[in-house]
Amino acid sequence: MSQTRKKTSSEGETKPQTSTVNKFLRGSNAESRKEDNDLKTSDSQPSDWIQKTATSETAKPLSSEMEWRSSMEKNEHFLQKLGKKAVNKCLDLNNCGLTTADMKEMVALLPFLPDLEELDISWNGFVGGTLLSITQQMHLVSKLKILRLGSCRLTTDDVQALGEAFEMIPELEELNLSWNSKVGGNLPLILQKFQKGSKIQMIELVDCSLTSEDGTFLGQLLPMLQSLEVLDLSINRDIVGSLNSIAQGLKSTSNLKVLKLHSCGLSQKSVKILAQVIPLLSNLQELDLSANKKMGSSSENLLSRLRFLPALKSLVINNCAFESETFTALAEASVHLSALEVFNLSWNKCVGGNLKLLLETLKLSMSLQVLRLSSCSLVTEDVALLASVIQTGHLAKLQKLDLSYNDSICDAGWTMFCQNVRFLKELIELDISLRPSNFRDCGQWFRHLLYAVTKLPQITEIGMKRWILPASQEEELECFDQDKKRSIHFDHGGFQ
The missing domain is CATH 3.80.10.10 (Ribonuclease Inhibitor)
Structure with a gap:
């Protein structure tokens, strides 16, 4: 609402109504008292609507004005009852x-x-x-x-x-x-x-x-x-x-700018139709085609044409049952998506063992903030590759990294990753949880993770569900909790 300041010769006459309307708009007693004080100390500077409303009411007879005030009070009570306010x-x-x-x-x-x-x-x-x-x-x-x-x-x-x-x-x-x-x-x-x-x-x-x-x-x-x-x-x-x-x-x-077709049952025929349209949407910034499993074997043409979307910031294609040919087409096109900020490939098993196809994309992604690779059947070599990319200073803008449900990664792989995750200075959330059916003891890599956290000024959430901490690591975590000055939530599987 406009805050243009106005003063008229009738300001003195409209103050009572202005106060009532302001109180109604704020909707809480504390804010109402503050508003009343502000009106007294600032020579009354109501918004355009309030002044217009109040001025139109001055000509009303007393009974009509009282009815108006009564309605306003009822409406204020209604909003307060719901814990809401019209601002x-x-x-x-x-x-x-x-x-x-x-x-x-x-x-x-x-x-x-x-x-x-x-x-x-x-x-x-x-x-x-x-x-x-x-x-x-x-x-x-x-x-x-x-x-x-x-x-x-x-x-x-x-x-x-x-x-x-x-x-x-x-x-x-x-x-x-x-x-x-x-x-x-x-x-x-x-x-x-x-x-x-x-x-x-x-x-x-x-x-x-x-x-x-x-x-x-x-x-x-x-x-x-x-x-x-x-x-x-x-x-x-x-x-x-x-x-x-x-x-x-x-x-x-x-x-x-945004097209979302999540779980629309896209068929092979409909995917081919989309491939003809995608290159024409040059201003597209967000594309969500997730949970369309029939895309897996028929979307090479569509994915290869993503290169014609230079403004694309968010690409969500998780759970599409991609096959190796479609993933290769995606990897080749993604190199051209320099503005990409969100990249969700979760639940596409073909990524496992083939993350190297995205190596150039990860190196060139200067704007990437969210990377989701949950349940992608990642192997130790994939995590080692990711660690290497991080170590060389890439993915510096990453804020959220999801590597959960990738249970085939050995302790050596997690060690390499945790030794280098400290270079992701803007990281806020990290998830390395295991599948619901799997529980494992944390390896020595947990110490590297604790050290890395001390070097990550933004981190607040670390998902470690179903990773069990042995007694020695439990003590380390307790000491860390006592010494650290920031609130960081470790969501782990418990102590052994």
Whole structure:
């Protein structure tokens, strides 16, 4: 909310109302008292909306003004009861356990927030069946830019009412309807008002039971959404039959920065269709194709064309059942991804014994912050290679490293790794946990790990699940805990 300072001849008359509204907006007694003090010491400098609201109220008769004050107090009590507050232009009631009665109170709150830009009522099951009462008031919050309704148990009537309401909020930029199964089969009803010139930048439809028909409609709509930057269709396996239509639509979304198709059941045919589209998305920064196991034997063309995405910062392709040919194609393309910050290859067994294919990528990745290689069947030679890359000063920006569930690495391999992990000065999280079915004693490498931690100023979390510490190492860890000045959590398998 704008903080432009204003002074008028009627300032003295509007102070009481200004104080009330400010108190309402902050939503907590302590902050309200601070606000009252600030008003006294700063000659009253309310925001534009507060002053405008207060000024418009001065002409009201006393009884009307008292009613207005009463409503404001009720709304303040409502927010305090939920442990929430309306600050500036955001009303966040996410995961508040809203009841039907709460929903009525929230609707009564909307007239007092004409400048509201963000409304989040996600993860409140009782929203389902009541959305019409909200959408009928959408004209009161016509400046709304962000609307989040994830996991609200929306009904068919809810989603139809929502579709009609979008005409009243033309400034909408972000929409999240994830985890609402009734969205599936009704997407045209919901997005029917999105026409050419729409300002929508983000659409999230995770696990919405989207149908093939929904996918076809979305493909036809995409060319009209020229401002679209984020599209998340994850966990909608039935859209695979309409991926051709979606792909054709994606060709026109030149501003797209994030595309997520996690667990969408991509077939060999749909992967080939994506390979034709990927090179056209030159502004793409995040790509998530994880948990699509049919990619493993048919995605060489798609992966080789990742080289045409110079702005790519996040590549999430874990659990795709890659085979050696597809991993080789990925390795060759990844050398060209100089902006990469997040690289997730977990649960692809073919990486084990072949990490050397990524050697040049690891050496050239100046921006890499997150590297996940969990359950990749890594062997001792792979960890030795990684240690060598770290020792020579590469991966200096790495903050999170996941090597968990790689039980075939011998103690010698962990020793080499722990001797060199100290060079990762920006490392925050390290995970070397074992599989749930496996327990092993820590080797002498644990001492090297403790020493390395003293050289890592940012480290806070070390995952060592199912590694058991012998008595001697237990004493070392206890001494370390007593001497260290930072809080570092060692999540290990216990003491022997």
